[in-house]
Amino acid sequence: MIPAAFDYTRPTDLGAAVQALADAGEDAKVIAGGQSLMPMLRMRFAAPTMLVDLGGVAELRGVRDDGEALVIGAMTTHDEILRDPLIQQHAPLIAQATATVADRQVRHLGTFGGSLAHADPAGDLPSVATALEATFEIAGAGGRRSVPASEFFVDYLTTVLEPGEVLTSIRVPKLPGWSTHYEKFSRVAQAWALVGVAVAVHRSNGTVADARVALTNMASKPVRARAVEDALSGASATEESLASASAHAADDAEPSSDPWASADYRRHLATVLTRRALHAAGAA
Amino acid sequence: MTRISMTVDGVTYDDDVEPRTLLVHHLRERLGKVGTVVGCDTTNCGSCTVLLGGRGVKSCSVLAVQADGMDVTTVEGLAGADGELHPVQRAFHETHALQCGYCTPGMIMAAVDLLSENPDPTDDEVREGLEGNLCRCTGYQNIVQAVRDAATSMRAGTAATVDAPAQASPAAQTQGVTT
Ligand SMILES: Cc1cc2nc3c(=O)[nH]c(=O)nc-3n(C[C@H](O)[C@H](O)[C@H](O)COP(=O)(O)OP(=O)(O)OC[C@H]3O[C@@H](n4cnc5c(N)ncnc54)[C@H](O)[C@@H]3O)c2cc1C
């Protein structure tokens, strides 16, 4: 189908983008890679009156080393993430999950920031950003603010972003000495996750000193599996500890049922995938 | 209306377009490039794949205004000036990598994109590289074979010699043709 009519502007700096959004009011929308927005426009699930294209804003693109953290521009494409040496070195979890996102064509255009701002509960990157305890940098007509991942995601396709606000970059702490893994289960190739599990583990002296577990598609937004994290923290790094902790993976989740998986099946998947993810991350 | 300028298959076109015009509609309806087709509303099928700035994209999910100033290659721009087929086109033909042919323009463009990055893909790498393209007819076997054959002939840097049909790829023979 053909989208409903809208006006279009392609500013070349962030100030102009924020201004264009402010001028156009509530019915304006940002377009990043368009890989989630275009299908919604075509099916007329969304009908903004103005699209502000961030594609020309160079300052929103690329990955930079900021000492203890990487700063990832919101407009960095999935494809650029996969090729970025800083990501490979300091945030391999992001590269691993991004490789499972969609297909080549979609990864050429879709962006890291767009995936997070879109906040699809089945999206892989929101739970990854949650496990990495990333910080979201936001700019709007009223100024700038920083929001931790634990507060950024609000509900199904909903974040703290207000109309007129732009996600500019994502700050990802480097986690030296930790190991990470993303485990995704889908029905066929090229499918969204039925359930996904992002883990980060820090081992010391034969124990799991610290563990973070974040779940994809186990609620209307990413959830931390706190019960697993608590059970693991300080536990001996053995297969038995992993198995008994992973049994609690769905304790804090509220998965939904859909034609592809029932809530009970999702709960089961979460426990199995959590154990596999922890194992792959070397927690035992 | 927004004024855009775009080079498509080597020719530069200046046009006024409505911002909501999809690139694929612009290509088909304004520029007459009907080789690129639309198969879905959900960015899933890949039949509309073109190269935008040299990289494969789904032209149903890009606005024509977003392609302003860029270079677009469609399936119609692959063959040589004398009409000689691109190695990927020829391999699809020789390997019988299509039945109804609806997915073919997108498959070919996605394959060209993949081979530009990975000139010698394994079967699995071809399947993964083409995961954004759906074919409802062939079962993919001959498509994978075609892409590998094209890769071989492109690496050799020469046009693949056109063998007699009886010497078509072994895969095509053993799997049989189910049209
Ligand atoms: C066939 C297909 C399969 C896919 N499979 C997967 C998958 O397996 N896993 C997965 O995680 N994703 C998947 N995706 C989604 C893909 O990752 C998209 O790239 C992503 O969801 C959106 O990024 P985008 O840059 O295209 O955003 P857009 O589509 O441009 O925007 C999406 C939304 O976010 C808003 N937005 C975007 N950027 C900003 C910003 N900087 N500031 C404020 N608001 C912003 C827009 O206004 C819009 O509401 C798939 C998509 C397709 C089409």
Ligand code: FES
């Ligand atoms: S028409 Fe199906 S992906 Fe473009």
Ligand code: FES
């Ligand atoms: S040949 Fe018919 S869809 Fe592929």
